Amino acid sequence: MAGISHVLSIAKEALLTHQLSIQVASHNIANVDTPGYTRQSLQLESNTATPISAGMLGGGVKGTTILRNYDQFMVQRLAKQESTLGNLQAQQESMRLVETVFNEAPGMAINDLMNKFWSSWQDLADNPEISATRQAVVQSSELIIDQLHSMTTEMAQTKFDIGVSLDTAIGDVNSIVNQIANLNVQISGAESAAGQANDMRDKRDTLINELSTLLDISFFEDKNGAYTVLMADGHTLVESNESWQVDWENNELIWVNKDADGGETRRAIGDGAELGGKIGGWLEVRGNLIEGDPNNFLGRLDAFANALIREVNQQHSQGAGLTMFGDTLTGAQVSNVAILTSTVDPAADAANVTIPAGTITINNRPVGEILGGNAVNGLAMTKAYNSVNAINAAEAGVEARLTTLTSSSAATAAATAGGTISMTLNGVGISVAVAAGDSAAAVNANFLAAVNAVKDQTGVSAVIGTGSNGAPADTLILQNTENGDSATIDITAFDIGTTAGTNINFSIGTQSADATHNTGEITLFSTSTFTLNAGANDYTLAQLGLTDPAFTFDTQKDDGSITYGPLSTNATVDTLLSGYDYFDELDTSGSFDIWVYNDDGSLAIPQPVTVSLKGTYALNDVANAINAAMTNAGAASGVPPAQSPWVNASISDNSLRLTPSSGRQFAFANDTSNFLQVAGLNTFFSGSDAATIGVNSAITGNLNNLAAATVGPQGQIFRGDNTNSLKITSIQNAEYISFTGGAVNTLDGFYNTLVGQVANTTRTISQSYDSTILVNNQVTAMRDSVSGVSLDEEMANLVKYQHAYTAAARLITMSDEMLQTLLDSVR
Structure with missing residues (x-):
């Protein structure tokens, strides 16, 4: 209703509204430094108009909402x-x-x-007989070791x-x-x-x-x-x-x-x-600092140390010091190894299936693509071969191996003429007597008996082919006895003599474990617990044979995962050669020589004792092979068995110990197996990575064991010989050194690449950080332009609100005066 009361009502609403505006501005000013505070403002709008004869009479102002000045996008x-x-x-x-x-x-x-x-x-090569130069080598090594x-x-x-x-x-x-x-x-x-x-x-x-x-x-x-x-x-x-x-x-x-x-x-x-x-x-x-990843900073530093240890030790183990070993020589310790063998599923719908890269991880390391292939005589040899290569390429702390297999060329038949079949298998002669009229089964049985009788010497067992075990029915199969033994099978002689009709024939030569000569099995070796993941269920694990019923340790079925290691329930654990840190360098198809000397430096026997590693699987096998070689060499030299071996091999605390008999000394040469380096015998460094690298105690305890020389072809060792130290010096410029992770480089080049990567990573991050700060400041400024409190703006608003409040108050005063005038006029 129009009138003085209307004016008074408008003035009152205006007074309260502008007072509220002042309160909102005061709140803004008070929170000018409050983190995250968003500037607020009172939204004003006209009050409801009143209809009069002259039209719609405005109702003044009212504050509707206290708004946040807020930009969701910002x-x-x-x-x-x-x-x-x-x-x-x-x-x-x-x-x-x-x-x-x-x-x-x-x-x-x-x-x-x-x-x-x-x-x-x-310097040692220049003066190999001087103790000071030997001490300098050890001291310079210890400086590197301390720094690593x-x-x-x-x-x-x-x-x-x-x-x-x-x-x-x-x-x-x-x-x-x-x-x-x-x-x-x-x-x-x-x-x-x-x-x-x-x-x-x-x-x-x-x-x-x-x-x-x-x-x-x-x-x-x-x-x-x-x-x-x-x-x-x-x-x-x-x-x-x-x-x-x-x-x-x-x-x-x-x-x-x-x-x-x-x-x-x-x-x-x-x-x-x-x-x-x-x-x-x-x-x-x-x-980049965790263990087990060969591609991160720590892993590459370990790879550098690992390669340095390996390269120097491989050469050092081939040499000889100023004196031979006259006391017990103890090698590196072998870790207990968990062995897990599985048979790859030979069914067509499994053997032919390719497992994509990344489907399987071991210790969170992705395994590459595993190509499938047709099964051969009941065994998924191709897929097993590809699986082993993919697992080893992942470098996840698990070593995968095949088991070597080869077979005769045709099914055995009945003998039409008798005689003796002879062959030389892994250096061991084997004879099989065949009588005229012997059935195929009898011939095979005799052959199996002859081969298996010497399997401890050859490391090879024989079985009869069935058509589903890797060879056609009634053929003869030769395979390494131990699971995961991928050593070659060497047949250097085969003669059927006067026999006829048996069809038995083996190709002369060396057969390695490849895509067509393996047992279709995968053997995993690990010195620590590992976890293999292969998806949400056991579909992929089943392809590799890693499911029930054989694996009772897998307590949670169909989860696509297995965890296994030396401490697993029912785990197969042994002191195997695979427990050595450098097991991947070991070639059990090779051998090494031990020269035996008298205390006066003269040769005890005129030729070296050659130790073949054929058939060796566990550390005890190597000790037996050394002792057998010594006994055989003694017998060949006319030395009674009671007086040999000149060097006795034994196992103590998971380490190989070589002890010469009284009055004897020994030295090493011609290691084609890398066993000496792998076993830590006659090596310069100990350890396998940057944290464990050290100088071999055999050298720190006796500088004369520093191998600057090599044993000559007649067993001679000269004090001034520097041939081995020169070969070690040449490692500095070797261009094709392999490193964990697959890189090939020089030692210096590999390390400098690592240093460069660290520096480039830091620089790139710093540059990105600096540019991001600029962008962040711009975005913050844009946000503050909308939501931030400006004291200048708020002070200006306060003045504006104060004037409006004053005007509203004056309006009330004026309304009071008008009402007073009206009252005075009626008195």
Whole structure:
């Protein structure tokens, strides 16, 4: 209704509205430095108009809603930028620590120490009989060893520190998502159609921002005002009033879901920078410092040390020192080995199936593609061969081997004429008597008996072909006795003599384990527990024969995974040659020579004792082979058995020990098997990686054992001989050294490539970090231009609101004066 009262009502509403505007501005000013605060403003609109005769009379002003000056797009973009920035910041801080490990400052840098090492060997070659040059070689080696130990210690400390940071960050994530879920409930309960819970929304956005610095996330708002927060891969962290937790183990981030019954589901969702935020950055760098990955920084440093040890030891073990070994020589310790043998499924729908790369992982290392192939005489030889190659290429800490198999060329028939079939198998002569009229079964039985009678010497067993065991029916099969023995089968002579009609014939030559000459089995050797994953069920495992009923240790069936090792229930464990660190270098088809001397330096026998490793599988087999070779050499020289062997081999604490008899000494030569290097006999270094490398105690205890010389063809050793030290010196320039991980390079080139990669990684991260800061600052400025509080703007608004408030108050005064005038006129 028009009139003075209408004017008074408009003035009152205006007074209250502008007072509210001043209160909102005061709230903005008070929170100018509050992190995450979004500037608020009072939305004004005209009050309802009143119809009068002259038209619609305005009803003044009213404040409808206190709005947040908020840009959802900018908030989302800023969260992404914070995630990227946090990721790069974590990587940069950690990589600076890693970079100091590979600091090539003059003096104690690996490059300088390696140059001194090679120079010391050259000095030894110049003066092999001088003790000082021998001491210099040991000292230069110990400098490298100390530096490698220091580097691994620093990397381990950095890894530990990152782990502590990850523990804290994981706790922060779980706390933040719980707070966001609680705020969702509070916001949904507090808000109505009249307005939003602005300050609680600001607090929630601040938590979102904090979460973004730790992980890459996305979020959206539902119709009730609650946030749903998702990780980069889609796993939910917050939905309405519910929250999920994360954890980390084995350098992977784990998403954790707990059901109402207390059950827990854990899913690995990433292990590197792809996770975003500081957690992703820390996991990325930590992944370069964990054991077992030949391609990360630690793995490549270990590969460098491993190659240095191997190359020097291979040559050093072929040489001789100033004196022969007159006391017990103890080799490296063999680890207990778990052996797992499986038969690849020969069925057509399994043998022919190709397993794609990455389907199988061992210790989280992906196994490459395994091509299928037709089964041959009931055995999936091709697929077994491809499986072994793929598993070994993964370098997951598991060694895979085939078992060698070969067979006669045709089915055995009845003998029409008698005689003797003779053959030389792995250096052992075998004779099979055949009588005229012997049936095929009788001939085969006699052949099997003759071959199997000497299998301990040859390492080869014989079976009759059935058409489903690798050869046609009634043929003769020769295969290595022990599972996973991929040594060659050597037939150097075969003669049927006067026999006729048997059809027995073996090709003369050497047969190795290849795609058509194996038992269709895979044998896995491991000195530690390993986990093999092959999908969500046992379909792929079944193709490789890694399922029931044979594998009773696999307690959780059809989960696509097996875990096995020396400590597994019912595990097959032995002190096998595969327990050596350098087992992959061992060739059991080869041999090595032991020269035996009297204490006065003269030869005890005029020729070396050649030890063949044919048929050796366990460490005890090697000891037996050495003792047998010594006994046989003694017998050939007319020495009674009681006086031989001159060198006795025994096993103590999983190590091979060689002890000369009284008045005897020995030296090594002509090792074609690499056994001496693998077994740590007559080697320069001990250990197998950067953390375990050391100088062999046999050398530190007696510098005369430093092998600068080599044994001559007649067993002679000269004090001034430098042939072996020159060969060791030449390793510095060897161009085709192989490294764990598949690289081929020089030692210096491989290490310098590693140093360059560390430096380039740090530089790239730093450059990305600097550019991301600029982008982040721009996005923050754009966000603040909309949502930030400007004191100048707020002060201007206060003046404006104050004037409006004053005007509204004056309007009330004027209305009062008008009403007073009206009252005075009627008195």
